[in-house]
Amino acid sequence: MRWFGGICAVVLAAGLIGPLAAQPKPVAEAPTATSHAPGLAVDYYFEIFNEIEELVDWMESAGPRAGPAIAKLDYKVGIGKVLTSDSNDFVGAHIRGLLHLEQAGAYAFEVTSNDGVRIDLGGEPLFEDPSVHPDTTSDPIPFQAASAGWYPLEILYFEKKNTSTLILKWRPPGAAGFSLVPETAFMHTKR
Numbered sequence: 072m073r074w075f076g077g078i079c080a081v082v083l084a085a086g087l088i089g090p091l092a093a094q095p096k097p098v099a100e101a102p103t104a105t106s107h108a109p110g111l112a113v114d115y116y117f118e119i120f121n122e123i124e125e126l127v128d129w130m131e132s133a134g135p136r137a138g139p140a141i142a143k144l145d146y147k148v149g150i151g152k153v154l155t156s157d158s159n160d161f162v163g164a165h166i167r168g169l170l171h172l173e174q175a176g177a178y179a180f181e182v183t184s185n186d187g188v189r190i191d192l193g194g195e196p197l198f199e200d201p202s203v204h205p206d207t208t209s210d211p212i213p214f215q216a217a218s219a220g221w222y223p224l225e226i227l228y229f230e231k232k233n234t235s236t237l238i239l240k241w242r243p244p245g246a247a248g249f250s251l252v253p254e255t256a257f258m259h260t261k262r
């Protein structure tokens with residue numbers, strides 16, 4: 072069984088980093104004005120977190136508090152309210168919605184965070200920087216869109232204390248540089 076377990080681990084590792092990795096997918100039906108609203112939905116959890124996994128564990132038992140929708144991810148607030156919450160510190164956020172990729176091709180993303188963040192796009196892991204840290208900007212994160220469409224976007228984020236930042240930029244296929252992902256690219260299911 073030891074041998075079998077080892078083989079499984081190798082296959083799993085190859086699947087995460089190699090061509091066997093699952094393909095991120097857009098939703099089958101485009102959002103409409105009756106079913107969806109602009110921006111991203113967010114649920115807040117008010118607790119002290121040091122790691123994204125602590126937020127994940129907390130979410131299993133604690134009730135969420137729905138917050139006002141997030142229009143775009145352009146938060147560099149210093150010592151101020153975290154995202155659309157009413158708190159400066161000790162905030163966890165579960166952010167969900169759809170991200171519109173207008174064309175197939177090679178995108179890249181750039182995330183600036185303070186504190187921890189984990190992002191899934193199209194149902195697959197995109198990026199994480201899961202611990203407490205000062206403002207940190209990621210290296211370019213490649214994302215190959217097999218088709219145009221609205222891709223499920225899920226973000227776990229927390230701010231422990233003092234300053235907070237969460238910024239999402241992209242470089243669409245053919246673009247020269249990174250720019251803020253605009254409000255028009257986000258929708259979420261009405262709640």
Ligand SMILES: [Ca+2]
Nearest residue numbers: 185232233234
């Ligand atoms: Ca902080």
